[in-house]
Amino acid sequence: MSLSSPTEQQTIAPAGGTPAPPTTTTDAAPRRVRDWRWGSMPVWLRRVLVVVLLLTGWQLYVTVSGVNPLLFSSPADVGKALVAGFQNGELLRSTGTTMRVLLLGMLFGSLIAVVLTTLAVWTRFGEDVLVVFSSMLNPLPSIAVLPLAILWFGLSETALVFVVANAVIWPIAINVNTGFRTANRTILAVGRNIGLKRWRMISEVLFPAALPHTISGVKTAWAFGWRTIVASELVFGVAGGGGGLGYFINNSRYYLDIPDVFAGLVTIAVIGLLIDMVFILIERRTVVRWGMKT
Amino acid sequence: MVQPSPPRTEPERSVPHPGERPDTLLRVSHASIGYRVNGAFTRAVADVSFDVAAGETIMLIGPSGCGKSTLLKTIAGFLDLADGTITVAGRRTLAPGPDRAVVFQEFDQLFPWRDVLDNVAYPLRRNGRTKAEAEQQARRYLEMMGLSRALDRHPHQLSGGMKQRVAIARAFALEPVMLLMDEPFGALDALTRARLQAELNAIAKRTGVTILFVTHSIEEAIVLGDRVVVLTDPPSVVREVVTITEEAKVVGSEQYRSVRTHLGSLLHRDGKEADEDVAEFTD
Numbered sequence: 398m399s400l401s402s403p404t405e406q407q408t409i410a411p412a413g414g415t416p417a418p419p420t421t422t423t424d425a426a427p428r429r430v431r432d433w434r435w436g437s438m439p440v441w442l443r444r445v446l447v448v449v450l451l452l453t454g455w456q457l458y459v460t461v462s463g464v465n466p467l468l469f470s471s472p473a474d475v476g477k478a479l480v481a482g483f484q485n486g487e488l489l490r491s492t493g494t495t496m497r498v499l500l501l502g503m504l505f506g507s508l509i510a511v512v513l514t515t516l517a518v519w520t521r522f523g524e525d526v527l528v529v530f531s532s533m534l535n536p537l538p539s540i541a542v543l544p545l546a547i548l549w550f551g552l553s554e555t556a557l558v559f560v561v562a563n564a565v566i567w568p569i570a571i572n573v574n575t576g577f578r579t580a581n582r583t584i585l586a587v588g589r590n591i592g593l594k595r596w597r598m599i600s601e602v603l604f605p606a607a608l609p610h611t612i613s614g615v616k617t618a619w620a621f622g623w624r625t626i627v628a629s630e631l632v633f634g635v636a637g638g639g640g641g642l643g644y645f646i647n648n649s650r651y652y653l654d655i656p657d658v659f660a661g662l663v664t665i666a667v668i669g670l671l672i673d674m675v676f677i678l679i680e681r682r683t684v685v686r687w688g689m690k691t
Numbered sequence: 692m693v694q695p696s697p698p699r700t701e702p703e704r705s706v707p708h709p710g711e712r713p714d715t716l717l718r719v720s721h722a723s724i725g726y727r728v729n730g731a732f733t734r735a736v737a738d739v740s741f742d743v744a745a746g747e748t749i750m751l752i753g754p755s756g757c758g759k760s761t762l763l764k765t766i767a768g769f770l771d772l773a774d775g776t777i778t779v780a781g782r783r784t785l786a787p788g789p790d791r792a793v794v795f796q797e798f799d800q801l802f803p804w805r806d807v808l809d810n811v812a813y814p815l816r817r818n819g820r821t822k823a824e825a826e827q828q829a830r831r832y833l834e835m836m837g838l839s840r841a842l843d844r845h846p847h848q849l850s851g852g853m854k855q856r857v858a859i860a861r862a863f864a865l866e867p868v869m870l871l872m873d874e875p876f877g878a879l880d881a882l883t884r885a886r887l888q889a890e891l892n893a894i895a896k897r898t899g900v901t902i903l904f905v906t907h908s909i910e911e912a913i914v915l916g917d918r919v920v921v922l923t924d925p926p927s928v929v930r931e932v933v934t935i936t937e938e939a940k941v942v943g944s945e946q947y948r949s950v951r952t953h954l955g956s957l958l959h960r961d962g963k964e965a966d967e968d969v970a971e972f973t974d
């Protein structure tokens with residue numbers, strides 16, 4: 398397999414330029430046989446089954462062990478709390494608040510990251526600024542700037558947006574910058590050869606060439622931002638502020654509404670899953686389709 | 692990293708050049724090019740001069756590392772001359788530009804995020820064509836390279852030979868003043884290479900474009916070239932410029948053999964190696 402180079406495959410292609418359609422060989426046949434082994438099931442089914450398994454185990458544990466319901470809720474109770482929370486609008490409102498702050502923070506953070514990385518390829522000074530700032534601020538746990546944010550903006554949404562933006566700038570900037578630095582030299586040479594000037598080189602060659610890195614940067618940023626926003630809301634809840642899923646969880650604990658605590662956690666987990674799926678879709682339509690993801 | 696590239700081409704003063712043909716398009720005059728490695732300047736090209744007439748296909752051949760790519764990159768405007776002058780259509784080649792379209796050896800010279808049609812049409816759009824004009828022209832040149840059925844594929848879905856065909860179509864579609872090709876078939880198998888050589892000859896004849904083609908294969912030089920510039924080991928100078936007659940292009944003919952032997956001797960190669968090259972070529 399490793400011995401067959403692309404050049405060898407070329408000899409198979411007819412002169413017209415289109416290679417022959419894939420021939421049906423014997424190795425396609427076994428796949429038609431119905432096979433109920435775990436590995437032969439579609440991914441989504443496997444994942445759903447794992448979730449079902451988890452819920453069953455969870456319910457069984459709560460029913461059988463008779464654990465104190467003030468410490469642990471059953472999936473059934475959590476399910477009821479979820480339905481109720483979304484029906485009376487409380488959980489929905491909290492989720493909306495968290496997502497709004499998160500998206501705003503991501504938006505500002507990405508914009509700043511794009512400006513920083515653009516300046517970094519544009520000028521040597523910009524590169525130095527990016528290197529110094531990212532190496533100083535990236536290792537800092539983003540929640541650590543929350544006290545400063547509260548000092549500057551009070552117990553407001555602005556403070557949260559600030560903290561999230563700071564959390565997402567650095568993973569995005571560092572990854573985009575890596576994407577720029579490792580962009581294929583030949584393609585850059587082609588860009589200059591066809592007469593692209595600085596701005597178009599950056600927007601139409603460097604950015605698409607850096608897209609695989611950019612996407613993984615945004616993924617990391619999303620994970621950072623998500624953790625940071627929930628943690629900040631918990632602190633806000635403790636400090637007497639309102640709104641958001643972190644606040645919802647903390648508040649439910651305060652009123653000993655344990656199913657609601659779990660409902661909040663489940664909501665966070667499910668949103669995480671959905672966003673991961675969005676990233677997979679984005680990758681499929683871009684870097685995977687273009688053969689840029691290895 | 693991205694160098695600012697203002698239009699630095701300027702008209703060269705018209706100094707009469709001894710023996711210059713009136714239709715000279717590329718003039719390399721006492722070119723000296725080197726690299727700065729760890730502070731020390733090493734010369735790759737010592738003193739190279741040759742002229743290329745409009746419509747000519749000139750082959751640049753020489754031992755590995757003699758500075759063929761260095762010279763081509765300097766003509767393309769990617770590298771600076773240490774000494775001498777290079778002009779294309781009377782203008783010094785100080786910065787890259789679409790008037791000197793380059794085809795590289797590397798298969799990854801296509802934009803992976805654009806399909807085949809757009810890889811050829813996009814450079815045209817960026818050079819003043821409307822989207823419709825660009826696509827029409829791209830289709831025409833892709834058809835010439837036998838790629839009409841692969842227009843909506845992405846580069847990673849193409850074989851190496853097809854990728855090079857797209858790169859050639861892209862370069863021709865720009866309708867440049869001249870084409871610079873740096874061993875574009877170097878990484879292809881013998882059969883595909885022979886096929887692409889024939890296709891290149893056909894499209895070159897059809898468009899009448901001027902080509903500078905770097906190769907390390909004597910046979911390729913004979914099959915494609917009107918003349919062959921043979922370089923010495925680095926720091927290189929021109930050893931000889933060999934004219935290839937129509938008769939010499941007939942593989943196996945008396946003339947072909949004698950030109951091949953002659954080029955082989957210029958490259959310090961004994962007959963055995965040259966024979967191996969033929970074997971590889973006719974596989």
Ligand SMILES: Nc1ncnc2c1ncn2[C@@H]1O[C@H](COP(=O)(O)OP(=O)(O)O)[C@@H](O)[C@H]1O
Pocket residue numbers: 726727728735753754755756757758759760761762925
């Ligand atoms: N980027 C570089 N930095 C330093 N030296 C280089 C560089 N590129 C090429 N060289 C040197 O210049 C000489 C000519 O290289 P090149 O033009 O690539 O040769 P070739 O004729 O094989 O294309 C070689 O000795 C090579 O080592």
Ligand SMILES: [Mg+2]
Pocket residue numbers: 759760761
């Ligand atoms: Mg070379």
